[in-house]
Amino acid sequence: MKEIKNNHLYWDGCDTVALAEKYGTPLYVFSESEIIAQCQALREDFLDRYPNTRAAYASKAFSTVAMVKIIEREGLSLDVVSGGELYTAIKADFPAERIEFNGNNKSIDELEMAVDYGVGRIIVDSLQEVALLQTICQRLNKTAAILFRITPEVKADTHAFISTGQKDSKFGIPLEEDILFPLVQEAIEAPNLEFLGFHFHVGSQLSDNSAHLAAANVALRLALEVKQRFDYAVKELNYGGGFGVRYTENDVRKPYRYFLEPLMELTEAFCKEHQMPRPEIVIEPGRSIVAEAGITLHTIGSIKELPGIRTYVSIDGGMTDNIRPGLYQAEYTGLIANKAWETPTQTVTISGKACESTDILIKDLQIPDVTSGDLFATFTTGAYGYSMASNYNKLPIPAVVLVKDGQDQLIVKRQSYEQMLENEQPYQEFGGEAHGHSFS
Numbered sequence: 001m002k003e004i005k006n007n008h009l010y011w012d013g014c015d016t017v018a019l020a021e022k023y024g025t026p027l028y029v030f031s032e033s034e035i036i037a038q039c040q041a042l043r044e045d046f047l048d049r050y051p052n053t054r055a056a057y058a059s060k061a062f063s064t065v066a067m068v069k070i071i072e073r074e075g076l077s078l079d080v081v082s083g084g085e086l087y088t089a090i091k092a093d094f095p096a097e098r099i100e101f102n103g104n105n106k107s108i109d110e111l112e113m114a115v116d117y118g119v120g121r122i123i124v125d126s127l128q129e130v131a132l133l134q135t136i137c138q139r140l141n142k143t144a145a146i147l148f149r150i151t152p153e154v155k156a157d158t159h160a161f162i163s164t165g166q167k168d169s170k171f172g173i174p175l176e177e178d179i180l181f182p183l184v185q186e187a188i189e190a191p192n193l194e195f196l197g198f199h200f201h202v203g204s205q206l207s208d209n210s211a212h213l214a215a216a217n218v219a220l221r222l223a224l225e226v227k228q229r230f231d232y233a234v235k236e237l238n239y240g241g242g243f244g245v246r247y248t249e250n251d252v253r254k255p256y257r258y259f260l261e262p263l264m265e266l267t268e269a270f271c272k273e274h275q276m277p278r279p280e281i282v283i284e285p286g287r288s289i290v291a292e293a294g295i296t297l298h299t300i301g302s303i304k305e306l307p308g309i310r311t312y313v314s315i316d317g318g319m320t321d322n323i324r325p326g327l328y329q330a331e332y333t334g335l336i337a338n339k340a341w342e343t344p345t346q347t348v349t350i351s352g353k354a355c356e357s358t359d360i361l362i363k364d365l366q367i368p369d370v371t372s373g374d375l376f377a378t379f380t381t382g383a384y385g386y387s388m389a390s391n392y393n394k395l396p397i398p399a400v401v402l403v404k405d406g407q408d409q410l411i412v413k414r415q416s417y418e419q420m421l422e423n424e425q426p427y428q429e430f431g432g433e434a435h436g437h438s439f440s
């Protein structure tokens with residue numbers, strides 16, 4: 001994806017300096033070749049290697065109509081966690097039966113929308129959801145295939161803020177006999193629900209497979225328990241996502257195989273030992289499909305040298321287009337895209353333009369001499385960047401460009417000031433005259 005030519009950074013064959021001139025900054029740039037390569041790796045390491053498997057792209061990592069269309073063409077399923085992500089999938093004509101709906105607090109409206117569209121799986125994550133879903137399905141005269149998201153009580157080796165499988169978690173149904181099994185029974189008996197099995201997601205940005213393996217053990221034991229208690233065969237287990245990517249030189253990216261081979265071996269062995277048919281195994285990678293495909297381009301503005309302390313190099317975005325450093329101390333690396341060959345001469349801090357001290361993108365980065373107007377590229381911003389972007393300080397959401405083999409296409413326009421105010425209504429003094437100002 002990454003090349004350096006004529007001192008410029010190229011991304012999937014496109015000169016990033018030319019892209020910045022054409023579309024302005026901040027700009028998210030996604031390499032379609034890299035997204036396709038990740039889908040291909042998933043097929044090689046998992047889907048084509050093991051029968052009866054599925055991979056659902058966790059669209060919260062980066063959800064746009066164009067992205068959903070790529071995922072559909074690559075043959076993956078799609079995981080959505082809100083009405084908005086489902087709406088995006090619907091607008092992209094994504095096949096309903098290949099959609100999985102996750103979420104720890106789905107609203108009635110969202111569940112109705114999902115049932116009405118006929119999504120393939122609903123991952124139940126609350127104690128009230130089974131009854132609610134049965135009522136909705138009955139009213140709409142539909143059936144829904146469901147799994148239970150469990151809290152596997154394993155601690156993932158990642159930042160605590162993105163660990164989700166520990167006992168004290170807002171996600172999943174607790175592993176308490178008198179909570180879980182009555183729910184399973186309720187689901188099995190519900191006329192409009194088809195109970196398929198269990199789901200877990202242990203956390204994100206993992207470079208170690210132990211949490212997945214421990215959680216798979218829990219899920220398999222539950223499947224066995226369901227067979228023994230209810231004489232009911234669990235047909236599907238969903239092992240979630242969380243496969244780590246490379247943000248900086250300190251990260252080692254493990255191939256899908258590193259996680260999935262031992263997981264599948266464990267699963268096969270368990271099923272053989274207990275003489276149960278191996279359920280369909282589903283995974284939900286988000287970050288690992290899209291993170292490394294994306295970069296963000298920013299224009300450098302103010303450069304503030306504090307002698308003996310540090311030099312702040314400010315960019316025309318920051319936490320508004322990438323909240324991860326502020327949210328969980330995520331680390332990134334980058335370079336000066338129009339001086340990509342030049343030798344570093346200084347150590348600087350790349351800071352954003354939002355009014356928060358935590359709006360620091362990168363601490364202590366080595367860069368060459370820079371001036372205002374130079375272009376900064378941050379790597380590995382494809383996941384949880386655009387999708388977590390905000391209008392803080394009333395900064396517009398940046399544009400998104402998709403590139404492939406030297407071609408580019410705009411897939412999300414830059415938000416305008418008018419669009420930011422679109423939903424605002426004219427102010428009227430209570431009990432007084434209208435201070436009319438119409439925005440339309």
Ligand SMILES: *Cc1c(COP(=O)(O)O)cnc(C)c1O
Nearest residue numbers: 058201204241242284285286287
């Ligand atoms: C976020 C999430 C994923 C994807 O996690 P990644 O770390 O992006 O792979 C998968 N499943 C569920 C339920 C999630 O919440």
